[in-house]
Amino acid sequence: MSKELSIVLVSGGMDSCVTAAIAAQEYEMAFLHINYGQRTERRELQDSTLEVQEADLNRKDIPTSYVPFRNANILSIAVSWGEVLRAKRIFIGAVEEDSSGYPDCRSEFYSAFNKVIKLGTKPDSDLKIEIPIIHLKKSEIVKNGIQLNAPFHLTWSCYQREDVACGVCDSCALRLRGFQKAGFSDPLPYIKKPNYH
Numbered sequence: 150m151s152k153e154l155s156i157v158l159v160s161g162g163m164d165s166c167v168t169a170a171i172a173a174q175e176y177e178m179a180f181l182h183i184n185y186g187q188r189t190e191r192r193e194l195q196d197s198t199l200e201v202q203e204a205d206l207n208r209k210d211i212p213t214s215y216v217p218f219r220n221a222n223i224l225s226i227a228v229s230w231g232e233v234l235r236a237k238r239i240f241i242g243a244v245e246e247d248s249s250g251y252p253d254c255r256s257e258f259y260s261a262f263n264k265v266i267k268l269g270t271k272p273d274s275d276l277k278i279e280i281p282i283i284h285l286k287k288s289e290i291v292k293n294g295i296q297l298n299a300p301f302h303l304t305w306s307c308y309q310r311e312d313v314a315c316g317v318c319d320s321c322a323l324r325l326r327g328f329q330k331a332g333f334s335d336p337l338p339y340i341k342k343p344n345y346h
Contacts, residue, residue, distance in 0.1 A: 152177045155238040155279070156231045158223060163304045163324060164242030164282060167290050170297035171281045172240040179234060183223050220253035221262065224278065228266055231276050239278045246286055246323070256283050287327025295333060302336040316341035 155176035159165045172178055220243065227239045243254045252258065259278050266276055282290050294301055306324040307314040314321050316339035326345035328335040 153238075154179060154234055154236040155240055156181050156227045156234070156236050157240045158183075158227060158242070160242070161304060162242070162306045162320075163294065163299075163301055163327075164244055164290060166242075166299045166301065166304045167294040167297065168240050168242035168282055170294065170299040172238070172279070174297075176238060176240075178240075179230075179236065181223075181227050181230060183226060218253065220258070224262055228270065228276060232270050232274055237275050237277070239276065241278060241280060243280050243283055244285065244287070244290065245283050254283075256280065259283070286330070287323050288330035291327045291331040291333055295331075305337075310340070314339045316343060 153176055155172050155178055157165070157169045157172050157178045157180050159169060159180045159182050161182070169178065169180070220241070224239065224241070227241075230236075231239055241259075243259065245255055259280050263278050266274075266278070270276060282293070285293070291301075293299075305311075305314070306320045307318060308320045309315040309318045314337050316322075316325065321339065322343070322345055325335060325339070325342065329344065329346055
């Protein structure tokens with residue numbers, strides 16, 4: 150019996166990498182990567198230094214890396230493509246641990262978007278968003294990825310650089326802390342590698 154199809158949103162980061170590994174267990178996958186002028190677009194495509202605030206893992210306001218309503222736009226494209234392909238699921242590697250700064254990384258957002266999909270697609274469409282790592286800490290994502298043989302060495306999380314990860318932007322800090330708390334070494338090279346325990 151063949152597997153049902155899913156759309157898997159991939160950014161090149163560790164969260165979407167692990168989400169893809171999870172989706173692969175039960176679904177055939179069609180990868181969707183969107184270029185929207187993101188700071189590290191060239192690196193995401195594997196083809197400079199960018200200005201980003203240094204990490205503050207206790208910050209409660211929205212960081213400078215926030216792109217307004219990004220996930221809604223990306224999901225809308227995924228829904229259109231998914232309905233054409235008759236896919237059953239859309240996988241996205243959103244994580245609530247990041248949501249103190251990103252409003253579109255909360256489970257309530259995805260619950261609401263699933264209602265929009267149901268109202269805005271054909272009646273026979275069974276398309277639904279899956280957020281398998283939404284409630285995991287970065288350390289748990291790392292452990293899951295290791296267990297699933299996710300290729301972390303091919304991922305990129307840095308918002309500041311495209312050649313060597315900076316180690317001090319929010320995304321690097323969350324990633325490094327995840328690897329450190331999980332007890333594994335991050336395979337990426339960093340300019341600075343602070344201890345984020």
